[in-house]
Structures are given as C-alpha cells and as structure tokens.
Amino acid sequence: MSMAAEERSLRAPWVLTAPALMLFVGVLLIPLAMTVMLSFHDWGQYKGIEPVFIFKNWHEIATDPYYAEMFWRTFRIAILTTLLTALLGAPEAYILNRMSGRWKSFFLLVILGPLLISVVARTLGWALLFGGNNGLVNKLLMSLGLIGSPIPFMFTETGVVIALAHVMMPFMVLSVWAALQRLDPQIENAAMSLGAGPATIIRRIIMPQIMPGVLSGAIIVFSLSASAFATPAIIGGRRLKVAATLAYDEFLNTLNWPLGAAVATLLLAALVLIVVGSNALIERRYAEVFR
Amino acid sequence: MSRNGPLALIFHTIFVIVMVAPILVVCLVAFTPEGYLSLPTNGFSLRWFRTIANYPEFIHAFWVSLGLGALSSLVALLFAVPAALAISRYRFRGRDVLAALFLSPLMIPHVVLGIAFLRFFTSAGLGGSFAALIVAHVIIVFPFALRLTLAAATGMDRTVEMAAVSLGAGGWTLFRRVTLPLILPGVISGWALAFIQSFDDLTMTVFLAAPGTETLPVRMFLYIQDNIDPLVTSVSACVIAITMAALILLDRFYGLDRVLAGKGDTGR
Numbered sequence: 001m002s003m004a005a006e007e008r009s010l011r012a013p014w015v016l017t018a019p020a021l022m023l024f025v026g027v028l029l030i031p032l033a034m035t036v037m038l039s040f041h042d043w044g045q046y047k048g049i050e051p052v053f054i055f056k057n058w059h060e061i062a063t064d065p066y067y068a069e070m071f072w073r074t075f076r077i078a079i080l081t082t083l084l085t086a087l088l089g090a091p092e093a094y095i096l097n098r099m100s101g102r103w104k105s106f107f108l109l110v111i112l113g114p115l116l117i118s119v120v121a122r123t124l125g126w127a128l129l130f131g132g133n134n135g136l137v138n139k140l141l142m143s144l145g146l147i148g149s150p151i152p153f154m155f156t157e158t159g160v161v162i163a164l165a166h167v168m169m170p171f172m173v174l175s176v177w178a179a180l181q182r183l184d185p186q187i188e189n190a191a192m193s194l195g196a197g198p199a200t201i202i203r204r205i206i207m208p209q210i211m212p213g214v215l216s217g218a219i220i221v222f223s224l225s226a227s228a229f230a231t232p233a234i235i236g237g238r239r240l241k242v243a244a245t246l247a248y249d250e251f252l253n254t255l256n257w258p259l260g261a262a263v264a265t266l267l268l269a270a271l272v273l274i275v276v277g278s279n280a281l282i283e284r285r286y287a288e289v290f291r
Numbered sequence: 292m293s294r295n296g297p298l299a300l301i302f303h304t305i306f307v308i309v310m311v312a313p314i315l316v317v318c319l320v321a322f323t324p325e326g327y328l329s330l331p332t333n334g335f336s337l338r339w340f341r342t343i344a345n346y347p348e349f350i351h352a353f354w355v356s357l358g359l360g361a362l363s364s365l366v367a368l369l370f371a372v373p374a375a376l377a378i379s380r381y382r383f384r385g386r387d388v389l390a391a392l393f394l395s396p397l398m399i400p401h402v403v404l405g406i407a408f409l410r411f412f413t414s415a416g417l418g419g420s421f422a423a424l425i426v427a428h429v430i431i432v433f434p435f436a437l438r439l440t441l442a443a444a445t446g447m448d449r450t451v452e453m454a455a456v457s458l459g460a461g462g463w464t465l466f467r468r469v470t471l472p473l474i475l476p477g478v479i480s481g482w483a484l485a486f487i488q489s490f491d492d493l494t495m496t497v498f499l500a501a502p503g504t505e506t507l508p509v510r511m512f513l514y515i516q517d518n519i520d521p522l523v524t525s526v527s528a529c530v531i532a533i534t535m536a537a538l539i540l541l542d543r544f545y546g547l548d549r550v551l552a553g554k555g556d557t558g559r
Contacts, residue, residue: 013378020393028396031408031410092302098299116538117530119493122313129312163313166309223398226400233516264406267400271400275398
C-alpha cells in the first residue's frame with residue numbers, strides 16, 4: 001500500500017463517522033449532561049429554576065417516603081411484568097419452534113408484529129377490554145366461573161402488569177426464540193432414546209440451554225417496563241404513579257424541572273447499573289453458551 | 292422432530308388470542324354504529340371514521356407525524372450510511388466505543404431522553420418547535436437506521452467494488468453507482484423501520500410537542516387522558532392500518548423476520 005493510500009485508510013473512518021459523532025455529542029451527550037446538572041439546581045414556585053449547585057432535590061428523594069414508595073412500585077411492576085413474560089413467553093417460543101414451517105412463520109408474525117404497532121393503540125385495547133366492572137375480561141372470567149365478583153383492572157397494578165406484559169411479550173418470545181435456534185434438536189432425540197420422559201427432557205435438556213435467552217429477554221423487558229410511560233399512564237391513571245409518569249408530572253404540570261430531572265437521573269442510573277450488572281453475571285455464568 | 296401435544300396447542304391458542312385481542316377489539320369498536328363504546332353487534336358503520344374529519348387537530352397531528360417520521364428517518368440515514376460504511380470496513384481505534392455510542396439511544400429510557408431534549412431545546416430557544424422534534428427523532432431512530440445499513444454493508448460483496456475501482460471508478464461515483472445500489476435494500480428497510488419508530492414514539496415526544504407540533508400519538512394520548520370514546524378507536528385503527536402498510540413494505544424489501552430479529556437486541 002502506498003503512503004498516501006495508507007494515510008487515507010487511517011483518516012477515512014473518522015471522516016465518515018465525524019458527522020454522526022458531532023451530532024451525538026452535540027445533541028445527545030450535552031443534553032444528558034445538562035439534565036444531570038439540572039437535578040442539582042434549585043426551584044421555587046415563584047422564582048423558577050435557580051442555577052445553583054445544591055443537593056435539595058436528591059435529599060428530598062432520599063428522605064420523602066413518597067419517592068421510595070413510587071420507585072418500589074415502579075420496580076415491582078417491572079419485576080412482575082418480567083416474570084409474567086418469562087413464564088408465558090418461554091413456553092410459547094418453544095411451542096412455536098416445534099411447529100411446521102408455514103404455521104411457524106405465520107404465528108411468529110402474529111406474535112411479533114404487535115412490536116411495531118403503536119403502544120398507545122395497544123394500551124387503548126386493554127383499557128377497552130378491562131373497562132370498569134362490566135369489562136369484557138371480567139364478563140368472560142365470570143361466565144367461565146373462574147371468579148365470583150369482578151376484579152378491578154383499571155387504575156390498579158394488576159391491570160398495568162397485564163397490559164405491560166402484553167406490550168413486552170414479543171421481546172421475550174424473540175429472545176427465547178433466538179436461543180432455541182442455536183439448540184441442536186438431535187440432543188432432544190438422544191435424551192429420548194436414552195429413556196428420558198418429556199418432563200425430564202424439558203427440565204434437564206431444554207431449560208438449561210434456553211436460560212441465557214430467557215435471561216437476556218428478561219433484562220430487555222425489565223428495563224423497558226421500569227421506564228414505561230404510556231401503559232402506566234393510561235391503565236394506572238393519575239394516582240398510580242411510576243418513575244416515568246412522575247417525571248412527566250414534575251416537568252409538565254408542577255413545572256419543578258430540577259426535581260423531575262433528579263427522578264429521571266436516578267431512574268437512568270439504576271437501570272444502567274442493573275442492566276450492566278446482570279449482563280456481566282449472565283455472561284460469566286453462561287460463558288460456554290455464548291462462546 | 293416431535294409434534295406439539297394437545298396441551299401445548301391449547302396453551303398456544305389462548306396465548307395467540309390474548310396477544311391479538313387488544314388490537315382486534317380496538318379495530319372492532321372503531322366500526323360501532325353506536326354513540327358510545329361498544330362492539331358493533333348491530334352492523335358495521337363508518338360513522339366514527341367520518342367523525343375524524345370534524346377534529347382538525349387529529350388530521351393536523353397526523354400530518355406532523357408523517358412529515359416528522361419521513362424527514363427524521365431520512366436525515367438519520369444521511370448520518371448513518373457513512374458511519375455504517377466506516378464501522379463495517381475499517382478496524383480503527385475507538386470503533387467499538389463509537390458503535391456503542393451510536394446504539395446508545397436504545398438503552399436510554401425515552402423519558403430521560405425527552406427530559407434531556409426538553410431542557411436542551413428550551414435553553415436553545417427552540418422549545419416546542421418542529422426543528423427540535425426532527426433533531427430529537429433523528430437521535431432515537433438512528434440506531435435502527437444504522438443497524439440495518441450496517442447489516443447490508445457487512446454482507447455486501449466487496450469484489451464488485453474492487454472491479455469498479457480497477458475500471459477507474461472512485462470516490463463519489465463508486466459510492467453512487469456501485470456501493471449504494473448494493474446496500475439499497477438495507478437502507479430502505481432502515482428507513483422504514485426508523486419511520487415506524489418515529490411515527491409511534493410517545494414517551495419522548497410528549498415532552499417536546501407543543502400545540503401545533505403535537506404528533507398523532509401525543510394527540511391520542513392527551514385525548515385518552517380526558518375520555519375514551521369510539522373516536523379515538525377509529526383514529527387508532529387508522530394508525531394500525533398505516534403500520535401494517537409499512538410492515539408489508541419492510542417484508543417485501545428485507546424480510547420481516549430479519550428486521551424483528553434485529554430489534555430483539557434492544558437494550559443489550
């Protein structure tokens with residue numbers, strides 16, 4: 001390679017990525033840094049935002065039990081949603097994988113397609129299905145004799161978890177599905193020929209191999225659920241606050257931006273810690289599977 | 292390979308019904324002839340679709356969403372295509388960090404992005420403007436545009452390019468006549484997926500939109516906050532139909548399974 005060509009190949013990647021890099025530094029990293037700064041500013045009903053460096057907002061979040069309760073609710077909803085998607089999504093991915101070609105791609109489309117449909121529209125669907133005591137879900141459950149009296153779904157955590165699990169389900173199915181594609185079907189047959197029953201095969205052969213898929217799906221579902229906005233806002237209503245809806249309220253109703261910024265910064269920090277931490281754990285535990 | 296047993300098929304049937312039910316119920320209620328929320332048991336009617344015409348704010352919001360989605364996806368591609376070519380072809384110091392930075396909007400909660408952009412654009416005197424919405428949407432759709440372009444650029448046959456170079460092509464001609472046509476399916480799919488992401492975003496946009504720049508999801512959300520009536524179901528049914536059209540486009544050009552498989556990495 002000539003000197004000029006070598007120099008060009010050293011410079012070329014930077015020339016090509018420079019516009020995107022400038023864009024990201026200018027309108028992503030700087031705004032994020034400004035938000036962290038904002039969380040240390042003071043705010044008053046009449047004076048507005050005062051650019052000082054104090055810990056007032058952080059102190060308020062740390063000491064007022066309202067915020068502890070709200071964050072605990074946020075993570076409780078995210079954990080329950082993750083469990084629900086794992087318990088239902090993993091078996092479904094397994095069943096899908098055993099279907100024959102045409103059905104498989106058809107149902108994969110039916111289950112994954114909603115991923116691209118507006119979250120507002122999907123949540124509206126649940127609001128219609130739940131709809132007070134006479135909602136379709138309650139009518140169905142009562143006519144099947146599964147429940148004696150209507151369960152309140154609207155404005156409850158139960159309703160939020162169900163609707164959120166529906167919104168997040170495609171991510172879990174997709175993740176387990178990807179793990180199943182790496183699985184050799186002959187191992188299952190080998191286990192069967194050695195006398196293992198279906199329960200043993202699932203517990204000893206399938207489960208350990210799809211576990212990394214379930215766990216990485218769980219990380220995605222958890223982090224998206226913990227920061228979800230539309231579903232908790234529509235199904236949970238104004239009183240059942242989670243981190244995202246509380247930040248929204250602080251920014252657009254009470255106008256206490258510094259406090260809202262502190263809530264958002266804490267949410268971001270908690271999620272980054274949880275996601276990075278559990279990713280590292282999974283990769284160490286299942287190093288042989290990822291290799 | 293062994294087949295699914297009857298229990299598995301029952302589970303599967305219930306699972307699929309639950310997945311489809313909320314979307315189906317929205318589309319069905321949209322066709323109700325009644326003046327209140329109900330399933331169309333007494334025949335289908337288009338009255339609630341016609342009612343949309345009496346709500347100019349929904350129509351305006353639709354055009355805002357359409358323009359925003361189309362423009363921001365296009366701008367994102369203008370930045371993403373060169374970046375994808377650099378990342379796929381060169382091994383350079385900082386390459387992994389750059390790739391992680393470019394994909395980072397997937398990992399940052401949209402509520403945090405919404406707050407950051409609100410703060411940033413208000414300080415810059417652009418609060419609530421369409422320009423601010425475009426820039427913010429370019430950032431959130433960038434990872435999708437980048438990923439599909441990257442996949443196309445990585446899987447591309449380089450020998451065709453080498454042949455063009457040996458025949459004297461270079462620089463812009465090489466890109467326009469050889470490289471771009473080869474990665475075009477990936478670029479178009481990247482645009483379509485980016486468009487859907489922009490068109491559907493509520494969480495970030497709700498912080499940035501002002502009266503006049505409200506997008507359709509924001510308008511729908513604010514409407515639902517006040518009351519739920521058949522009007523918002525007919526608007527939703529239209530949104531679902533538009534998304535389906537984009538899905539078919541994606542499937543034609545790229546294969547939906549590949550697009551969705553790419554989406555599964557979100558948050559990793």
